Amino acid sequence: MSGAESGDLWTEALGGLRAELRRRLAQVRGEEVEPAAVEAGVDWLALLEDVRRRFGQLGMRERSGEVDDFGLDPETIRSARLLLDFLIKRWWRIEVLGLEHVPDDRAVLFVANHSGLLPWDGLALAEIVAARHGERQRPRFLIADWLITLPFVQPALARLGGVRACRENAERLLGAGHSVVAFPEGVKGAAKTFRDRYRLQRFGRGGAVRLALEAGVPVVPVAIVGAEETHPILFKVETPARALGLPFLPVTPTFPWLGPLGALPLPSKWVISFGEPLASTGRETEAAADDLLVARLTEELRGEVQRLVREALRVRQGVFT
Amino acid sequence: MAKSIAITGLRTFLGRRLAERLALLPGLRLIGLDRLRPHGLASGVAFREIDLTRPDAGSALADVFHKEDVEVVVHLAFRREPSPDLEGDHELETIGSLHLLHACAGAGVPRLVVGSSTMVYGPHPDNPNFLTEEHPLRGHPHAHCVQNRVEMERMVADWTARHPGTSVTVLRPCWIVGPTYRDAVTRYLARRVVPTLLGYDPLLQLVHEDDCLDVFERAATEHHSGVFNVVAEGVVPLSTLLRRAGKRTLPVPPPVLYRLRAYPSQAQTGDRPEGFYDYLRYLWVADGQRGWEEFGRPLYSTREAWMSAISAERMRSYR
Numbered sequence: 001m002s003g004a005e006s007g008d009l010w011t012e013a014l015g016g017l018r019a020e021l022r023r024r025l026a027q028v029r030g031e032e033v034e035p036a037a038v039e040a041g042v043d044w045l046a047l048l049e050d051v052r053r054r055f056g057q058l059g060m061r062e063r064s065g066e067v068d069d070f071g072l073d074p075e076t077i078r079s080a081r082l083l084l085d086f087l088i089k090r091w092w093r094i095e096v097l098g099l100e101h102v103p104d105d106r107a108v109l110f111v112a113n114h115s116g117l118l119p120w121d122g123l124a125l126a127e128i129v130a131a132r133h134g135e136r137q138r139p140r141f142l143i144a145d146w147l148i149t150l151p152f153v154q155p156a157l158a159r160l161g162g163v164r165a166c167r168e169n170a171e172r173l174l175g176a177g178h179s180v181v182a183f184p185e186g187v188k189g190a191a192k193t194f195r196d197r198y199r200l201q202r203f204g205r206g207g208a209v210r211l212a213l214e215a216g217v218p219v220v221p222v223a224i225v226g227a228e229e230t231h232p233i234l235f236k237v238e239t240p241a242r243a244l245g246l247p248f249l250p251v252t253p254t255f256p257w258l259g260p261l262g263a264l265p266l267p268s269k270w271v272i273s274f275g276e277p278l279a280s281t282g283r284e285t286e287a288a289a290d291d292l293l294v295a296r297l298t299e300e301l302r303g304e305v306q307r308l309v310r311e312a313l314r315v316r317q318g319v320f321t
Numbered sequence: 322m323a324k325s326i327a328i329t330g331l332r333t334f335l336g337r338r339l340a341e342r343l344a345l346l347p348g349l350r351l352i353g354l355d356r357l358r359p360h361g362l363a364s365g366v367a368f369r370e371i372d373l374t375r376p377d378a379g380s381a382l383a384d385v386f387h388k389e390d391v392e393v394v395v396h397l398a399f400r401r402e403p404s405p406d407l408e409g410d411h412e413l414e415t416i417g418s419l420h421l422l423h424a425c426a427g428a429g430v431p432r433l434v435v436g437s438s439t440m441v442y443g444p445h446p447d448n449p450n451f452l453t454e455e456h457p458l459r460g461h462p463h464a465h466c467v468q469n470r471v472e473m474e475r476m477v478a479d480w481t482a483r484h485p486g487t488s489v490t491v492l493r494p495c496w497i498v499g500p501t502y503r504d505a506v507t508r509y510l511a512r513r514v515v516p517t518l519l520g521y522d523p524l525l526q527l528v529h530e531d532d533c534l535d536v537f538e539r540a541a542t543e544h545h546s547g548v549f550n551v552v553a554e555g556v557v558p559l560s561t562l563l564r565r566a567g568k569r570t571l572p573v574p575p576p577v578l579y580r581l582r583a584y585p586s587q588a589q590t591g592d593r594p595e596g597f598y599d600y601l602r603y604l605w606v607a608d609g610q611r612g613w614e615e616f617g618r619p620l621y622s623t624r625e626a627w628m629s630a631i632s633a634e635r636m637r638s639y640r
Contacts, residue, residue: 066624067558070450070523148446148603151520151575155558164604170451266354 007262013047030032070140070173071158073271077135079229080160084127087120091267095315096128098274104133107174108277109180109212112222113200113305115252116191118153119143119162120265121227122181126273128180137178143172144187160174167207174215181222182296193247194232198225198313200306206291213288213297218277221301223308226270229319230264231255245285269311275304322605325350326541327391329373329421330398332359334502337437338530339395339537340366346542350390354382355398356409373398373417374409395541396421402505403466405591413624414469415476422480425487433538434451434487435477439495439550440467444523444603448603454493454548456553489541494551495607498626499530500633505590505597511634515563519572521602524556529626530618539616556606565624566631575602584589 002214027285067073088094099295102108105303115121122141130138142165148154163169165182183189194203212219236248255262287293326343330336331353344365352361354371362368369385378563386394397420399414411629413447418435442452442598443459460471481489496506509515521628528551536551563570574580590597613619621629 049540067465067556067561069556071556073558117508151518155520155522163450164447166447166449168451168453172449172451 009043009047009050013044018136023271029255029279037242049295066298070169071139071155072140072161073159074135076159077138084123087150087265088124088127092124092230092270094124094128094226094270094272096272096274097312097315098276099128099132101274101276102129102133103218103277104137106217107177107179107215108139109170109174109215110139110179110210110216110220111208111301112181112196112224113181113309114183114185114230115197115224115264116230117190117232117233118263118265119147119157120163120230121224122183123157123160124221124227124242124270125181125224129273129309134156137179139181140173141181142183146187161281167211171215172209174211174217182208182211184302191236191250192232193236194228194234197228197232199300200309203298206294209297209301210288213294216320218275219301221275221304223273223275223305223307223310223312223317224270225273225309226268229268231263232266244294269316271316271319272303273308273315274310278304324348324393324536325389325391326388326395327352327354327395328388328395328397329354329371329545330393330396331355331368331457333397333399333401333528333532334396334504335537336397337363337442339397339536339540339541339589341539342534342538348540348607349542351387352385352391373420374412378417378425379420379427382421383427386428386430388425391428391430393432393434393541394421394425394430395436395537397436399436399470400466402594403464403590403596407465409589410591411467411469415473416465416470418473419476422476426480426484430487432490432544433487434490434492435473436537437470437474437491437493438607438609439493439526439552440464440600441471441493442605442607443467443472444605445618446601446603450524450604451456451606452550453608454550454611455523458575458626461596461599463593463599465592467596468588482540488544489545490545492536492551492612493547494533494536495526495528495551495553495575497530498527498630501574502530503628506599507630508598510562510566512568514569514571516571516578517559517563518541518578518598520604522558522560523558523601523604524606525562525601525623526556526606527623527626527630528553528619529621529629532621532626535619536616545615547615549615550607550609551612551616552607552609553619553621553623553626554609554613557627558624559601562627565627566634 068252109126112121112125119141121199126139126141140161140163142195143162147157148164163173170180181216186200186204188201211280231252233252234249238250240247240249326349326417328336328340328605337359340351341363342347343351346364351366353368356372358368396418398417400410402532404410441458441460442456443461445459449468455568458474477489477491482627498507532553533551536570581594
């Protein structure tokens, strides 16, 4: 159906409606009206079909149907940009430090502290790097297993560049030349209570360092400050969570009291600080096989991220300012 | 010298179409095996009646392989879709394969090609985005035909290790679509209103029937040993597939859909709904790299394969 044709349909329908109203009004006033002289036939079914078709087009517009191998849809990102920009610039007023340390010509492994139940930190980090170095350099953030099982969350994150955190995926992404954001603290980082905020947990089993060594990519340590306060976990409940198949149920000042609204992040002030890339030694594959060396490098990396976090905390004056 | 190729499951889609293709090639002797004689048998295919579910199928097969001096066996005697006859499916797919392996060992068949499916990896939330051929075969506990194939693949792997003299090719195609292919999956996708899982939109991967047959043809006529995923390039979310086809979707919360045991799968497949719908919930995309290096790139990407299938469907609806 062409635009002009459907436009006519609308004018016709509105015209009919107007004529009908005028007739009723005249009747109320008690004027003499010749009955149904001006009544125009309105094809309500055609109108309904038109509305449905318009909605269909609207639904089609937000997706290109071309996702990449990992499910990222550039069209979804484009339509989410307004919201992401608002969150980054207005809601969290993210202050970015040391972005010049991020090389723009090659894939890197970002290693960051993790916080918050929903991966807002990874999303914000990816968006900031993509805004600076272009969409082609958009890093993919790794997301925890339990998010994969959540309805709505999983498809949305996948279209925005989230990939399940596992060795095979990270290797494949780096091999394809994509930067990767890893949170080696994992669920332990996301699930820590407010009391333990900004205290880095154990860095997994050294997988991140081994991955970077094997793929031969530099590691960029990143501190993300502020994400802890988006969903401050007061305490965790485990028994009802198990019935829902979740590892735990967080209790925050807003969740579950406000229902789904409680899942909205609080407007804390954020600082994201990029450290200098850790130099590669040139003997990566041998180093990757040396477990003790990997463990030591992992500990060093954790120290570096912790140092960046402390620095960033000093930059920020208060939680909301 | 005429090379002879035996195809089990001559009446299945892959068996029939593969036999038709191979019959066009010069210098091949084709032996088609099935329980019943198919209608419209391609000329040049010699039919032998074999029922793989019978206890003496092994020796009967070995006789045929011996007499015809079979050099390649292509094993395609699998259900195209699950049937409510769980026992029968198991007898055919698992025990039938066992008989076939015994016959191959007895007759000393030098080459065996087995048709499996990428469904054997199973849909699991902890799958990596791309499953390589080495990934453990976990199947799905409620999809009995998939479980049969998993068991069959284990037997084939064991057998291969014990018979180093035989070159074994295992081909795992993903969901096949195309102008003429029909099974439970394409029937599901061809519904006017397609029930989907509310809140889930997995990436799917399809392969075109012609690409799939190309790979089987090359595996039957050339020497390629190993396990290969047979998939097209690219992945497409389920919602996009359905939208491209102009379908309406009916998103149903998974707990509700899983309780509707009579609708629509239970009656037709004998499985609980999870056995099918979990494949529309979690990732089970296979990595095709090894297959592409061995057999060449497929002509159709996932998206193109789907477009080819739905354009054929539209043409049919005008008839």
